[in-house]
Amino acid sequence: MLLAGAGASLLVADGINPPPTHAANTDFVRVDTTRKSRVLILLIDSWRHETAVDSTIMPTVARLSREGASGKIETVFEGFSIPALRAAFSGSAPTQLMNLVRNFRFRALPIESSFLDASRIGKRSIAIADEPFTQFGSVLERRSPAEQGLDMYGIDRLRPAMALDAYRSGTYDLVLCHFETADWRAHEVGVNSPVYAAAFARADSIVADFSRALRPGDYLLVFGDHGHNERGEHKTGIYIPTHGLFIGPDIKAGVVFPSLPIGDMRVIIDHALGIELRAPALETERLARFLPVETAAATPNDDAMNSGTTSRRPLDYLFFVLFLAAFVAAIRVATAGDHHERLLTPSIAAVAILFVVEVLAQQLLHPAWSLFPFVMAVVGAIAFQSGRSRGELHATSHHVLGAVIVTIALYFVTRFAPSADATSLIRTPVGTANLIPLYIAGSCAKLAILVSITGWRTGRQSWLPLLAAALLTTALAMLEFRVWDYPAVYITAILISALALVKVRTGPWHQLALVALGYSALYFTLRLPLYEYPWVDLFILATLLGTRAAGGPWLDALVITGAFALTSLWLPSGLEWGFLYGLFPAYVIELQVGWFVPAILLKLPLLLLLTFWATNTRPSRRFIALLLTYAGIRLIGVWLVRLGGASGSQVWPLAEQGLYLTTFAIAAVWLAGFGSQSPTTNDQLPITQSQ
Numbered sequence: 001m002l003l004a005g006a007g008a009s010l011l012v013a014d015g016i017n018p019p020p021t022h023a024a025n026t027d028f029v030r031v032d033t034t035r036k037s038r039v040l041i042l043l044i045d046s047w048r049h050e051t052a053v054d055s056t057i058m059p060t061v062a063r064l065s066r067e068g069a070s071g072k073i074e075t076v077f078e079g080f081s082i083p084a085l086r087a088a089f090s091g092s093a094p095t096q097l098m099n100l101v102r103n104f105r106f107r108a109l110p111i112e113s114s115f116l117d118a119s120r121i122g123k124r125s126i127a128i129a130d131e132p133f134t135q136f137g138s139v140l141e142r143r144s145p146a147e148q149g150l151d152m153y154g155i156d157r158l159r160p161a162m163a164l165d166a167y168r169s170g171t172y173d174l175v176l177c178h179f180e181t182a183d184w185r186a187h188e189v190g191v192n193s194p195v196y197a198a199a200f201a202r203a204d205s206i207v208a209d210f211s212r213a214l215r216p217g218d219y220l221l222v223f224g225d226h227g228h229n230e231r232g233e234h235k236t237g238i239y240i241p242t243h244g245l246f247i248g249p250d251i252k253a254g255v256v257f258p259s260l261p262i263g264d265m266r267v268i269i270d271h272a273l274g275i276e277l278r279a280p281a282l283e284t285e286r287l288a289r290f291l292p293v294e295t296a297a298a299t300p301n302d303d304a305m306n307s308g309t310t311s312r313r314p315l316d317y318l319f320f321v322l323f324l325a326a327f328v329a330a331i332r333v334a335t336a337g338d339h340h341e342r343l344l345t346p347s348i349a350a351v352a353i354l355f356v357v358e359v360l361a362q363q364l365l366h367p368a369w370s371l372f373p374f375v376m377a378v379v380g381a382i383a384f385q386s387g388r389s390r391g392e393l394h395a396t397s398h399h400v401l402g403a404v405i406v407t408i409a410l411y412f413v414t415r416f417a418p419s420a421d422a423t424s425l426i427r428t429p430v431g432t433a434n435l436i437p438l439y440i441a442g443s444c445a446k447l448a449i450l451v452s453i454t455g456w457r458t459g460r461q462s463w464l465p466l467l468a469a470a471l472l473t474t475a476l477a478m479l480e481f482r483v484w485d486y487p488a489v490y491i492t493a494i495l496i497s498a499l500a501l502v503k504v505r506t507g508p509w510h511q512l513a514l515v516a517l518g519y520s521a522l523y524f525t526l527r528l529p530l531y532e533y534p535w536v537d538l539f540i541l542a543t544l545l546g547t548r549a550a551g552g553p554w555l556d557a558l559v560i561t562g563a564f565a566l567t568s569l570w571l572p573s574g575l576e577w578g579f580l581y582g583l584f585p586a587y588v589i590e591l592q593v594g595w596f597v598p599a600i601l602l603k604l605p606l607l608l609l610l611t612f613w614a615t616n617t618r619p620s621r622r623f624i625a626l627l628l629t630y631a632g633i634r635l636i637g638v639w640l641v642r643l644g645g646a647s648g649s650q651v652w653p654l655a656e657q658g659l660y661l662t663t664f665a666i667a668a669v670w671l672a673g674f675g676s677q678s679p680t681t682n683d684q685l686p687i688t689q690s691q
């Protein structure tokens, strides 16, 4: 219900204030009927600009760039083939919140496109391509090589020759070939592998074949749909430019343009077909450097195009008030029946205000800002203080607990690189002097967590629990450091833990199996840089110590902000489904992301669950109320900036976080076991109920 509510509210937020679409004016200024030029297009899927200009991988592209115009092409906010191609051939790139979902649903009606323009003047187009071109409708002929027991790579390999046959036949005025192997290989191996270089060398040889086949007077347009990062990943919200190389009779040779919005491709393609569009290109001046287009008066740029004005419709505000009411109702339902605790105390209010401060810092300073190290310091201070009221014996132990928590918090703070020009907020540890203490600290933290679960104390008779904890720490470290980085290894670890979980139903061994399961699943799905994994152990240890000595809303806030930052905020690419590329072929994920949504959603709150399993606690109603507040601040933020006229790409980061936090809330509600168990209150541990 929570997830459906969040999704519905975003859909309504989309609906009440759609960004004004680019006035894709279909009026032709001029149609040159004498022009008999044909257009040959090679579309290299996921053509990263850096790879395109690397002459060791793509020597033909480097050579041909002296015969034509080339340069960087900006991709669309969604960062996937279908919306990027829609933008390239239609000239418009509206961004909306729920486009991520809509992208995978194809429309039967033809949209405005260069293909439709061509058919309007009686020219024929053919694409040797697959699904991404369904969206352009029947004005575009589509053909694919016969399967003949070939896999996707085998079929893709046959496409260029088929496209050249169609071009040479003279039947078509526009022939397009989609080369997708580049994208799939990039996902599989990342940019530093020889397999990657081979895939793009193959693309380069296709460019060579196409340029040899090009008849005088015809156009060759080579471009990509989006780029990718070092790991070959691309997704909504990561802008990685692609590349374009254009050769033709009236294209100025040797021009390197700075960058073009991908929507300008329609103007270039239409020009090659002999059509001048009335709609001014987004960057007409830049186009005019290599193409004989008339320079129109100043045209709105992409950002201005996508952002509207403040909503003046009363109905929009009514929707917003209804949304707020529904949100407050959700918090009330989640916390209903709790008469033991007042929900609005000064410290809860302080935590809620800090949540807002964090969102502002993420919006204004750096998207990776997190409260959790600072909240951890507060939890440490509370733990330190709490000893005083409890007599001598408690005082010492609480002082030690508090000091350890504060030390971990300070360590986290020193890892921040707050300068504005840093690409990442988190400093990368360099060299063994940095890395060895970090990994030792992380491993010690993990051992301490596992030892505390076994209940082992010095002076006990049996050393078995200590030995078990040490062995499990070693085994988990193997997974953590990706000693054997194969899905089968992680899945085996998950299965063994699950089996142990079923065999032993209660007690410390049960909890140990639960924690092993959580860690294995986390290491399998999270794909953080290795140096960030020790943070996970230190965070869980600090929370564990916190539950011993200090509870309350500050500990709740630590768990919420820490689990969210470590799993959803600090992913290097933000690609939460990156782990799927190790399990399934890239083309399956690329085209059918919808199938994997359950797996993606299930992995998001894993660290939250692991924290509760390791500390042997369950979320309280107050915890759930705070978590809903944390998610709600982002979803309400989406509405506020939407009503203010922001575009989809401007509000997407908040919307994405709000949706992901909704899965956290679902996991917390499930863990709290609402409806199945009557809550009991424990004054010693106000955050939780002991299991």
Ligand SMILES: [Zn+2]
Binding pocket: 046, 183, 184, 187, 234, 590
């Ligand atoms: Zn891809």
